[in-house]
Amino acid sequence: MLILSRKQDEGVMIGDEIEIKIISIDKGSVRLGFKAPNNMLILRSELKSAIALQxxxxxxPQEDFQMPEVRKILKK
Known part of the structure; x- marks a missing residue:
């Protein structure tokens, strides 16, 4: 993992197309801005983890899945 120190309004380039810029720095928070191609998905890591879990x-497999119950519903 590359670790860098950046100040407000400074940034980092990843390749030729991805720019990450420090927008603001508050007490316990850093706001980042991202410029990347539209076809590139950018997610917060906690969202990616939540999506993977879902x-x-x-x-x-659903252990309580009952085929007879489904058949009854489909026959109606």
Missing amino acids: NKQASA
């Missing part, structure tokens, strides 16, 4: 839960 996907894992959605793909897990």
Whole structure:
């Protein structure tokens, strides 16, 4: 992991297309600005973790799944 110190209004380039800029620095918070191609998804890490967890839960087999109940619903 590369660790850098940056001041407000300074930034970092990743390759030729991605720029990360320090917008403001407050007491316990740093605001970042991102410039990247529109086809590149940028997510906060906690959102990516939450999405991964939801996907894992959605793909897990449902133990209480009852086929007879589904058949009853479909016959109506």
